[in-house]
Amino acid sequence: MPSEEIISSKDNPNIKLCQRLISSKKERYADGLFVLEGLRLVEDAIAHYAPIEQVLVTKSAAEKQNALLAQVDLKGLSIRIISNELGAKISATEQTQGVFAVCRFLPCPALESALKPDGHYLVLVNLQDPGNLGMILRTADAMGIDGVLLCGCCDIYSPKVVRATMGSLFRVPFWNTCKIETLLPLLHEKRIHTFAAVIDSAAQEIRSCDFSAGSAVLIGNEGNGLPDSVSAACNTCMTIPMQGTVNSLNAAMAAGIILWELQGGKR
Amino acid sequence: MPSEEIISSKDNPNIKLCQRLISSKKERYADGLFVLEGLRLVEDAIAHYAPIEQVLVTKSAAEKQNALLAQVDLKGLSIRIISNELGAKISATEQTQGVFAVCRFLPCPALESALKPDGHYLVLVNLQDPGNLGMILRTADAMGIDGVLLCGCCDIYSPKVVRATMGSLFRVPFWNTCKIETLLPLLHEKRIHTFAAVIDSAAQEIRSCDFSAGSAVLIGNEGNGLPDSVSAACNTCMTIPMQGTVNSLNAAMAAGIILWELQGGKR
Numbered sequence: 001m002p003s004e005e006i007i008s009s010k011d012n013p014n015i016k017l018c019q020r021l022i023s024s025k026k027e028r029y030a031d032g033l034f035v036l037e038g039l040r041l042v043e044d045a046i047a048h049y050a051p052i053e054q055v056l057v058t059k060s061a062a063e064k065q066n067a068l069l070a071q072v073d074l075k076g077l078s079i080r081i082i083s084n085e086l087g088a089k090i091s092a093t094e095q096t097q098g099v100f101a102v103c104r105f106l107p108c109p110a111l112e113s114a115l116k117p118d119g120h121y122l123v124l125v126n127l128q129d130p131g132n133l134g135m136i137l138r139t140a141d142a143m144g145i146d147g148v149l150l151c152g153c154c155d156i157y158s159p160k161v162v163r164a165t166m167g168s169l170f171r172v173p174f175w176n177t178c179k180i181e182t183l184l185p186l187l188h189e190k191r192i193h194t195f196a197a198v199i200d201s202a203a204q205e206i207r208s209c210d211f212s213a214g215s216a217v218l219i220g221n222e223g224n225g226l227p228d229s230v231s232a233a234c235n236t237c238m239t240i241p242m243q244g245t246v247n248s249l250n251a252a253m254a255a256g257i258i259l260w261e262l263q264g265g266k267r
Numbered sequence: 268m269p270s271e272e273i274i275s276s277k278d279n280p281n282i283k284l285c286q287r288l289i290s291s292k293k294e295r296y297a298d299g300l301f302v303l304e305g306l307r308l309v310e311d312a313i314a315h316y317a318p319i320e321q322v323l324v325t326k327s328a329a330e331k332q333n334a335l336l337a338q339v340d341l342k343g344l345s346i347r348i349i350s351n352e353l354g355a356k357i358s359a360t361e362q363t364q365g366v367f368a369v370c371r372f373l374p375c376p377a378l379e380s381a382l383k384p385d386g387h388y389l390v391l392v393n394l395q396d397p398g399n400l401g402m403i404l405r406t407a408d409a410m411g412i413d414g415v416l417l418c419g420c421c422d423i424y425s426p427k428v429v430r431a432t433m434g435s436l437f438r439v440p441f442w443n444t445c446k447i448e449t450l451l452p453l454l455h456e457k458r459i460h461t462f463a464a465v466i467d468s469a470a471q472e473i474r475s476c477d478f479s480a481g482s483a484v485l486i487g488n489e490g491n492g493l494p495d496s497v498s499a500a501c502n503t504c505m506t507i508p509m510q511g512t513v514n515s516l517n518a519a520m521a522a523g524i525i526l527w528e529l530q531g532g533k534r
Binding site for chain 2: 135138142240256264
C-alpha cells in the first residue's frame with residue numbers, strides 16, 4: 001500500500017471532482033469523466049484497461065482490504081488514500097466499500113466502420129430506468145451481443161447504471177448518444193435487418209423471426225414503447241407472445257428474452 | 268365517497284394493525300394478513316376477488332383520486348378515510364399514493380390435488396431478493412405458467428415483493444412455504460419431470476431440454492444457486508449457455524429465460 005498523505009479536506013480538487021461527477025450528468029459530459037465505486041468494479045475496469053485517471057481508497061478500506069487491493073494489478077496506477085468521511089461524501093451508496101476510481105469515458109470506434117453486416121445489435125430508445133439499463137447491459141454481455149446502441153436513454157455513466165452493469169460496461173461494446181434518425185438509415189445501408197419490439201398481437205411472433213443474418217432489435221421506453229414513426233421505419237414489427245396483462249413483462253425482462261432469441265438465431 | 272369520520276389517531280386499531288403487518292413477517296403470519304399499497308394494486312385485488320378485509324384511503328387521495336376510486340367496483344367493501352399523516356406512517360414507499368388494503372393471505376388448494384401431471388411449474392429455492400421474486404412472479408404471469416412453488420424464499424407478502432409483482436400475485440397460482448424435502452418426491456410421484464437450473468457447462472443446454480410433458484424447473488439462491496443435494500435429486504441438470512462471466516445473468520433474468528423456454532415447450 002502507498003504511504004502518501006491521507007486526503008482529508010473536502011476542498012481537495014480530486015474530491016470536488018468526484019462530487020461533481022456523481023451528482024451531475026452535465027459535469028460528466030463537460031469533462032468526459034465518470035466515477036466507479038466498489039472494489040469489484042474498479043478491478044474489472046483495470047483488468048479491461050479502462051482509461052482510469054485515478055484510484056481513491058478510504059483509510060479503512062485500505063486497512064480492511066489491504067490483501068485484496070494488493071492482488072489488483074494496478075498496471076502502474078497509484079492509489080490515493082482519503083479519509084472515511086470523504087469516502088462517505090463521494091459515495092453513491094448507503095454503505096460504501098470505500099474504493100473509487102475516476103475514469104475517462106470508454107472509447108468506441110466510429111459506428112459507420114464498426115457495424116458489421118452480419119452483427120447482432122440491440123438498440124435502446126428512450127429507456128429511462130437506470131436499473132433496467134444496467135440489467136440489459138449485463139444480459140447483452142451474457143448473450144455475447146455485438147453491440148448496444150443507446151438513443152436518448154438515461155445516462156449510462158450515472159452511478160446507478162454503472163453499478164447495475166456489474167462490470168459488463170467494460171465488456172459489451174456500446175455506442176452512447178446515438179441519434180435514431182441517422183442510426184436507422186445507417187443500419188439499413190449496412191443491410192442489417194431492423195426489428196421493432198412492439199406490444200401488438202398482429203406483429204410477427206419473435207419465435208418465427210429469422211435472426212440468422214445481421215439483425216438489430218429496437219426496444220422503446222418503459223411506459224410508451226417505441227415512437228410510432230420509429231417502428232414504422234423498421235423492416236419488421238415483432239412481439240413477444242404473452243398470456244398475462246400488458247404490464248406483466250418489464251422492459252429489462254422483455255429485452256432479456258429478445259437477447260436470448262437473438263443469440264439463439266446467431267448460431 | 269363515504270362521508271364517515273376521518274381516522275386521525277395513531278392508536279386506531281386499524282392503523283396499528285397496518286403498521287404491524289408492514290413491518291413484521293411474524294405478525295403477518297400470526298394474523299394471516301398482509302397490506303396492499305397503491306390504487307392499481309388494490310384495484311387488481313378487488314377485481315380478482317382477493318379476500319380484502321378493509322380499504323383505507325388518505326384524505327388527499329380521496330380528494331385527488333375521487334374519480335378513479337369511484338370507478339373501482341368495490342364489490343360491497345366500504346372505504347375508511349385516514350389522515351394524510353397516518354397514510355405516510357403506514358406506507359412502505361417514499362411518496363405514497365395513499366390507497367391501502369388489508370387482505371387475508373390468498374387461498375390455494377392443497378398441492379397434492381392441484382399439481383397437474385402435464386403442468387408447468389417453477390420452484391424457487393431460497394431466493395432472497397424481494398425485487399427478483401416480484402419480477403419472477405410477473406414473468407410467470409406473462410408466460411402463463413401453471414404455478415410457482417416457494418421453498419425458503421423471502422416473504423411473498425412483504426410490502427416490497429407485493430409491490431414488485433404489480434398485481435401478478437393475484438393472477439399466478441403460487442404455493443408459499445413449501446418444503447423442498449417433501450416437494451421433490453411429490454413432483455416425481457405425479458410424474459412431473461424436474462429440471463435443476465445450474466451454472467455448469469457440463470449440464471444439458473436448456474434449448475435441448477424437452478418441456479412438452481409436465482415439467483418443473485428449480486432455481487436456487489442468487490449467490491449460491493441450488494443446494495447440491497437438491498440438484499442431485501432432480502431428473503435433469505440444465506443450464507443457460509452464456510458468453511460472459513458467471514455474474515452476467517441475474518437470478519430474475521435467468522428465471523425469465525427459463526420461463527420463456529418452458530412456455531415455448533408447452534405448445
